Amino acid sequence: MSSSSSPLIKLHSNDNVCIVRESVSIGQQVPEFNLRIRAQVSGGHKIAARLIEAGEPIIKYDTRIGVALRRIEAGDHVHTHNLELVDYERDPSFCQDVVPVEYVDVSARATFNGIVRSNGKVATRNYIGILSTVNCSSTVIRQIADHFTPERLSAFPNIDGIVAFPHTSGCGMSSPSYHFDVLRRTLSGYARHPNLAGVLIVGLGCERNEMSSLIASQQLEENSHLQTLVMQAVGGTRATIAAGIAAIESMLPEANKVVREPVSVEHLKIGLQCGGSDGFSAITANPALGMAMDILVRHGGTAILSETPEIHGVEYMLTRRAISQEVGQKLLDRLSWWDEYTRGHNGQFNGVVGQGNQAGGLANIFEKSLGSAMKGGTTPLQAVYEYAEPIEQNGFVFMDTPGYDPVSATGQIAGGANLICFTTGRGSMFGSKPAPTIKLASNSNMYNRLQEDMDINCGLILDGKMSLEEMGQHIFEHIIKVASGESTSSERLGLGDNEFIPWHIGIVS
Secondary structure (H helix, E strand, O other): OOOOOOOEEOOOOOOOEEEEOOOEOOOOEEHHHOEEOOOOEOOOOEEEOOOEOOOOEEEEOOEEEEEEOOOEOOOOEEOOOOEEOOOOOOOOOOOOOOOOOOOOOHHHOOEEEEEEOOOOOEEOOOEEEEEEOOHHHHHHHHHHHHHOOHHHHOOOOOOOEEEEEOOOOOOOOOOOOHHHHHHHHHHHHHHOOOOEEEEEEEEOOOOOOOHHHHHHHOOOOOOOOEEEEEHHHHOOHHHHHHHHHHHHHHHHHHHOOOOOEEEEHHHOEEEEEEOOOOOOOOOOHHHHHHHHHHHHHHOOOEEEEOOHHHHOOOHHHHHOOEOOHHHHHHHHHHHHHHHHHHHHOOOOOOOOOOHHHHHOOOOOHHHHHHHHHHHHOOOOEEEEEOOOOOOOOOEEEEEOOOOOHHHHHHHHHHOOOOEEEEEEOOOOOOOOOOOOEEEEEOOHHHHHHOHHHOOEEOHHHHOOOOOHHHHHHHHHHHHHHHHOOOOOHHHHOOOOOOOOOOOOOOOOO
16 A cells, blocks of 8 residues: 555556546646546545556556546546446356465463353343344333333343334235345344343234244244233233333342353454445455454454455355355355345345445445455355354354344344454444444544544554554454453444344335
């Protein structure tokens, strides 16, 4: 990467574009690249490093992100007005780039202060959760949770809170169906999550996702830690709220008995997210997070990459790291499912990115995917999971989810993620429960403007104050602090109560 004194960054010697570090003006000279700027261009956007003829590929990070719509002069702004996304055949080259992991000896692995549950699973937080089988019981579970104010919980200092997970489905849906299976898998994943010391599930009584069949199909076991209520059987809204409050009160003393103890980071499962990405995300936050995940994997932990539409165009980078052709093909199969599904529902799988992404310098999904995939680091792809499936394989894995952050993170947490790392260039305001979210800013300008919402400023890489390697180590060390109980910015702001959004698939009838 170029010196921090230059207004432009060239990411690879084969690139024909440079990234603007800070805004540049028409006529500005950049002698180190022998360029005269021909447009007013904001930071994060691209400038042609040389003459690019019409139809010639646009190359960034030695990767094709599109072709020139017309002749582009050296120093011109390169963006959606003169860059066209053209899909092309990509060789998956299964397993070609697999490099064995040099694992840290078990005796030398990093540790964090975790909460060890009776089944051996390890928690990073200690909540009591309230789930609804159906939207019809969502208001009730919110009112049960609202009863437990900080004052009422003051006698239970080891409990992080009582959190409700309402949703908008559970009826008006086909059953059996893929959507039905995904909802049940998501609910059972939360019911089993180690960050929940106790769980109350509340149903209505006549919904498609009926309580007894939910419990039986997901092999959940009712006991003092997992209790259920059905509104029509209990006696209605007020009676269920009262019964729910009593049920939670019965769980509080035992849940409060937890003690944190040193455990290996091999028990960490980290969901990787990015939202509000910009042109700096692929230079700072995403590759730095990837380096932190490489460290985590070497210590036996698990990194979960997701957001399937946002690896579109660079999926070969993952298939080449797959430990087997079967694993690589499963990833391609999920992309094929998305291609068919979106076409059948008039959805968007056409490479167009959001306005915030475009304003931040990203022209299309190939360019965004280039940065998004970096969060996963460089270790072998061990497994591919469907949405909300239990993640049982340690190392670097992939879970099929939408790109919409709350839905994606919900699936990861249902799969067992006990912490989320979320990179952003534009400034996404996001939090999650029961797994906390660490926010990583891609640039210093945004970090300074939104510092209350951000945890780590990866813009220090761009500023020349930290190397990628140093930032990766810093992120890893911060993860250990948060896993040990240190609060994140989103937790201090109270975010996470409205980010439980199971994936809706198909028709609502």
